[in-house]
Amino acid sequence: MKPLWRINKYLYKYKGLLLLGIIFTVISNIFVIIPAQLVRIAIDYVVESFSLYRPLMKGGLGEFARENFLDFVFVFGILILVMALLRGFFLFLIRQTIIIMSRKVEYDMKNEIFEHYQNLPLSFYRKNSTGDLMARISEDVSRVRMYLGPAIMYGLNLLILFPLVIFYMISVNPELTLYSLLPLPILSVSIYFVNNLINERSEKIQKSLSELSTFVQEAFSGIRVLKAFVREEDSAREFTKASEEYKHKSIELTRVNALFFPLIMALVGISTIITVYAGGLMVIQGEIGYGVIAEFILYVNILTWPVTSLGWVTSIVQRAAASQTRINEFLDIQNDIVSTENLKAEIEGDIEVKDLTFVYPDSGIKALDHISFKIKAGETLGIIGTTGSGKSTIANLLMRMYDPTSGFIEIDGKDIRRYNISDLRRQMGFVPQDVFLFSDTISNNIAFGLDHADQALIEKAAKDADVFQNIIDFPKGFETMLGERGITLSGGQKQRVSIARAIAKEPKILILDDCLSAVDTKTENSILSALKRIMENRTSVIISHRVSSAKLADHIIVLHDGKIIERGNHESLMSKKGVYAELFEKQTQSSESIEG
Known part of the structure; x- marks a missing residue:
C-alpha cells in the first residue's frame, strides 16, 4: 500500500x-x-x-x-x-x-x-x-x-x-x-x-x-x-x-x-x-x-x-x-534544467559561447569539445559540418534543452541559466531538422507560437518562407487540415511551413537547424532570399551541411567531431582552400551535374 x-x-x-x-x-x-x-x-x-x-x-x-x-x-x-x-x-x-x-x-x-x-x-x-x-x-x-x-x-x-x-x-x-x-x-x-x-x-x-x-x-x-x-x-x-x-x-x-x-x-x-x-x-x-x-x-x-x-x-x-x-x-524525476534567477528581460541577441563541452547524459557520447564563438546582435552565424559533427547539439544548447557539461553560453552578457526558460524560448524562433507539424489547419500550425493568431502575420510568414502560393493552391487554403505529422504536405512544404511557424513569432534569435535539406536548389535560393530580409536586424544561426545555406552568414564555423576546425566568412574560408572550400567545390559540382 x-x-x-x-x-x-x-x-x-x-x-x-x-x-x-x-x-x-x-x-x-x-x-x-x-x-x-x-x-x-x-x-x-x-x-x-x-x-x-x-x-x-x-x-x-x-x-x-x-x-x-x-x-x-x-x-x-x-x-x-x-x-x-x-x-x-x-x-x-x-x-x-x-x-x-x-x-x-x-x-x-x-x-x-x-x-x-x-x-x-x-x-x-x-x-x-x-x-x-x-x-x-x-x-x-x-x-x-x-x-x-x-x-x-x-x-x-x-x-x-x-x-x-x-x-x-x-x-x-x-x-x-x-x-x-x-x-x-x-x-x-x-x-x-x-x-x-x-x-x-x-x-x-x-x-x-x-x-x-x-x-x-x-x-x-x-x-x-x-x-x-x-x-x-x-x-x-x-x-x-x-x-x-x-x-x-x-x-x-x-x-x-x-x-x-x-x-x-x-x-x-x-x-x-x-x-x-x-x-x-x-x-x-x-x-x-x-x-x-x-x-x-x-x-x-x-x-x-x-x-x-x-x-x-x-x-x-x-x-x-x-x-x-x-x-x-x-x-519523482526532477527537471534539472531550471533557472537560477528567473530573469525576464527583452533580449537584444548578443550570443557568446565560451569553451563549451557537452556529453549526452544517456549515451555518454561527447558531442562538443571546447568550442567558442561570438555573434553580435543582428549578425548571422553559419555552422557547417557533416552528420554527427555536433551542429544540432549547439541548437539544443542555445534553446536550453540541455545544459553544457562544461563552459558557458551567454546572451546579452548574462549566463543563459539566469533567464526564465519559457520567456527566453518565447523570444527565439527554432526550425528543427526533424520537422513536426500537428494534425490541425495550416493556419494554426503557423500560428502555433503566437498567443493571438493574426491572419495578416500568418500570411506574411508564409510568403517569407516561400510557401504562400502552395497553401492557397489547396481547395481550403490556410484552413486545410493536415494529416498525422503533416502527411498532407510534401517534405519541402513541411519544412517551409515549419520556417513560417518560427518567423511568425518575430523572434529576436532565429535558429535554423538544417531546415532546407528537403528542398531543391531553386526553392532553397528562393527561401534564402526571403530569409536574407527576415534575418536583417535579427541574430540568426544557420546550421547546415550545405555550404550554399551558410553563404549569407557574417561568420561561419566548420565543425568536425565536435571541434571547430575552421572559422571566418565565405570569402576568407574559400581563400584558405581548406575543408569549407572543398565542401563548396563538391556540392557545387554535384548540384551542377544534377541540373545537367
Whole structure:
C-alpha cells in the first residue's frame, strides 16, 4: 500500500465526497439487514397464524382471521419493498459520491502527470519510449482509479456490512452463525486465486493486443514501402500469426472466467444447504423458529458479494499499487534544467559561447569539445559540418534543452541559466531538422507560437518562407487540415511551413537547424532570399551541411567531431582552400551535374 499513500492528497481534497460515501454506505447496509429480520418475523407470524387459523375456522371466525392475516402479510410485503427501494436509492448516492470522487481524482492525476511530462528535459524523452509514457498516463492511471472508486466502495461496504450482519446473526443464534459462515472464507480465498489467474492472463492479452496494434500501425504507416517491395502477403501472414496468439490467450482467459460464477454459486449453495440442515435440526429440537432459517439464508446471500469482492478488491489494490509505483517513478524525476534567477528581460541577441563541452547524459557520447564563438546582435552565424559533427547539439544548447557539461553560453552578457526558460524560448524562433507539424489547419500550425493568431502575420510568414502560393493552391487554403505529422504536405512544404511557424513569432534569435535539406536548389535560393530580409536586424544561426545555406552568414564555423576546425566568412574560408572550400567545390559540382 505504500506507493498508494502518494494519492492520499487527492482523498483529502475530495474528503467531503468520501465522507458522504461512507455515511451513505452505512445507511444502505441498514436497509439490507432490516428486510431479513422482517422476513423472519413474517414467516414466524404466518406459521403461528396457521396454528390458530384452524380452531378459528371451526368457531366461525375464519373469514375475519383470514382478512387480518392477509393485511399483516401485505404490510410486511410493503415494508420489504420500501426497504429495497431505499437501499437502491442510497446505492445510487454511494456511486454519485465515491465513483464521482474517483473520476475527479483521475482527471487531476492525468493533468498532473501531463504537466510534469511537459516540464521534463529532452534527455528524459531520449531515454523513455512514447508508448511507455502513454501507458502510464492512461492504463496505469485507470488502474489507480479502480482502487479509488470500486475498490474503496466495495471495501467500505465489506468493512461496514460484515460486522453488522455477523452481529445480528450472533444475536439471533451463535451456533447457526458458525455453520452458515463455514464456506465463506474458502470462497474468498478461491476468488482471490481465480482473480490472480484472470489478471495474469489479462496482462498477457493486453501485451498481445499492444503488439497487434503496433504491427497494424506500422503496416498502415509504411503502406507505400510494403507495396513497393510487394510484401503484402508476408505482412498478412505475420498479422495472422499475431492474431492467432491473441486468440489463444483470449480463449485461455475465457476458460478461467468460466470458473468464476460456478465457483461462487457452488460455495453459496453449500452454505445454504448447511444452514437449512443445521437450522432444520434446531427447529425440530424447538431451539429456533422457521423464520430464523429463512433469515440466515438471506444473510448468507447478503454476505456472498462482499466476501467475493474481498479477493477482487485485493487484486485491484495490488494492480493499483504496481501502477502507482510506475507513475511515481516518473513523477519523482526532477527537471534539472531550471533557472537560477528567473530573469525576464527583452533580449537584444548578443550570443557568446565560451569553451563549451557537452556529453549526452544517456549515451555518454561527447558531442562538443571546447568550442567558442561570438555573434553580435543582428549578425548571422553559419555552422557547417557533416552528420554527427555536433551542429544540432549547439541548437539544443542555445534553446536550453540541455545544459553544457562544461563552459558557458551567454546572451546579452548574462549566463543563459539566469533567464526564465519559457520567456527566453518565447523570444527565439527554432526550425528543427526533424520537422513536426500537428494534425490541425495550416493556419494554426503557423500560428502555433503566437498567443493571438493574426491572419495578416500568418500570411506574411508564409510568403517569407516561400510557401504562400502552395497553401492557397489547396481547395481550403490556410484552413486545410493536415494529416498525422503533416502527411498532407510534401517534405519541402513541411519544412517551409515549419520556417513560417518560427518567423511568425518575430523572434529576436532565429535558429535554423538544417531546415532546407528537403528542398531543391531553386526553392532553397528562393527561401534564402526571403530569409536574407527576415534575418536583417535579427541574430540568426544557420546550421547546415550545405555550404550554399551558410553563404549569407557574417561568420561561419566548420565543425568536425565536435571541434571547430575552421572559422571566418565565405570569402576568407574559400581563400584558405581548406575543408569549407572543398565542401563548396563538391556540392557545387554535384548540384551542377544534377541540373545537367
